[in-house]
Amino acid sequence: MWGTHAEDKNTFSTAVAELAVSSLIEELELTPKPGLVDKQNTGAHKDLTVQLMRASAESLWDTFKEIALISYDRFPEQSLREEIAAIGRDGEKTMFRVTGGINTHKGAIWSIGLLASAFSIGKGRFTTEEILSTAGKLARYPDQYCPVTDTNGKRVIKKFGVKGAKGEAQQGFPHIRQFSLPMLNHSRAIGLTEEKAKLHALLSLMAHLDDTCILHRGGSDGLSFAKEQAAIFLISGDFDLLNKIDEEFIKRNISPGGSADLLAATLFLDKIGKMQSFNEVSNEYQLI
Numbered sequence: 001m002w003g004t005h006a007e008d009k010n011t012f013s014t015a016v017a018e019l020a021v022s023s024l025i026e027e028l029e030l031t032p033k034p035g036l037v038d039k040q041n042t043g044a045h046k047d048l049t050v051q052l053m054r055a056s057a058e059s060l061w062d063t064f065k066e067i068a069l070i071s072y073d074r075f076p077e078q079s080l081r082e083e084i085a086a087i088g089r090d091g092e093k094t095m096f097r098v099t100g101g102i103n104t105h106k107g108a109i110w111s112i113g114l115l116a117s118a119f120s121i122g123k124g125r126f127t128t129e130e131i132l133s134t135a136g137k138l139a140r141y142p143d144q145y146c147p148v149t150d151t152n153g154k155r156v157i158k159k160f161g162v163k164g165a166k167g168e169a170q171q172g173f174p175h176i177r178q179f180s181l182p183m184l185n186h187s188r189a190i191g192l193t194e195e196k197a198k199l200h201a202l203l204s205l206m207a208h209l210d211d212t213c214i215l216h217r218g219g220s221d222g223l224s225f226a227k228e229q230a231a232i233f234l235i236s237g238d239f240d241l242l243n244k245i246d247e248e249f250i251k252r253n254i255s256p257g258g259s260a261d262l263l264a265a266t267l268f269l270d271k272i273g274k275m276q277s278f279n280e281v282s283n284e285y286q287l288i
């Protein structure tokens with residue numbers, strides 16, 4: 001049953017924030033992830049803990065709710081792009097306050113922020129394809145208020161000629177569309193557990209993504225090594241290999257932060273899809 005427009009918008013945006021934060025926490029708790037913070041260890045991150053990352057994820061609840069609120073029933077246009085960018089930058093400030101200046105979820109705020117905005121533009125009715133393409137359209141608008149700062153990502157993009165987080169979004173998240181979402185669904189279909197299906201999805205991203213986190217820490221040798229190890233795992237299907245790959249990544253100080261962000265974004269889309277099919281069965285479009 002529908003309420004007033006304002007009530008629907010608020011209820012919807014609360015649900016979006018819930019989905020976004022729970023996707024970040026699911027990604028964090030997935031174990032064992034090579035080089036990344038998980039329940040077993042902090043991977044190649046000496047300054048992070050699972051508790052700090054959880055606190056960071058929870059601090060972003062308001063950011064995602066505000067993005068959903070401002071995007072509800074709007075069009076993907078430059079003014080909206082600039083409005084959500086301002087909210088995203090505030091979210092980054094909140095994150096840095098909570099973590100004492102450590103980058104825990106910058107890439108995730110960017111990717112899930114755009115997807116949350118696109119989902120809200122469609123008032124919860126867009127298909128996954130529509131969410132991805134609308135998020136891509138939003139990301140392609142320039143943000144005239146974006147401060148000119150030098151970041152690891154920008155340095156690496158220039159040095160290695162890769163597209164990075166911005167390019168991935170601007171192209172409508174091809175790595176989610178082509179690899180992680182199909183891999184998640186395929187792994188479930190062949191009877192793997194949820195945990196294993198998510199690990200498969202993560203490694204399918206790692207096998208293909210030009211991850212600026214890895215390039216920044218390990219250069220092109222680090223990136224080739226990471227892609228190769230992920231491919232070996234996917235071919236073997238041997239989950240015991242993941243602990244060995246984790247040890248190698250820690251030794252080489254490499255961490256696939258970009259793949260982790262895109263896995264969280266994949267889980268966000270997956271949750272949306274599940275909720276929509278549940279609502280179709282009950283013949284309602286309400287999110288909660």
Ligand SMILES: CC(C)(COP(=O)(O)OP(=O)(O)OC[C@H]1O[C@@H](n2cnc3c(N)ncnc32)[C@H](O)[C@@H]1O)[C@@H](O)C(=O)NCCC(=O)NCCS
Nearest residue numbers: 085088107110113151153154164165168210211212257258
């Ligand atoms: C574009 C962003 C990611 C900045 O990118 P930049 O390369 O300069 O920064 P930085 O290297 O510090 O962080 C990029 C992060 O993206 C992730 N990442 C790395 N490689 C990839 C990749 N190939 N694909 C997706 N994500 C990746 C990593 O986690 C990494 O930490 C973003 O933070 C930004 O511009 N924010 C401004 C606010 C905004 O516009 N928000 C809109 C939506 S909320």
Ligand SMILES: Nc1ncnc2c1ncn2[C@@H]1O[C@H](COP(=O)(O)OP(=O)(O)OP(=O)(O)O)[C@@H](O)[C@H]1O
Nearest residue numbers: 028036037103104105106107108152213257260261
């Ligand atoms: N479970 C996770 N463990 C570690 N990083 C993660 C995890 N999930 C997502 N990330 C992403 O990885 C990025 C952090 O990687 P990294 O520490 O290499 O960032 P950096 O600030 O670019 O570099 P550096 O810390 O080397 O100066 C964050 O943007 C975050 O979004």
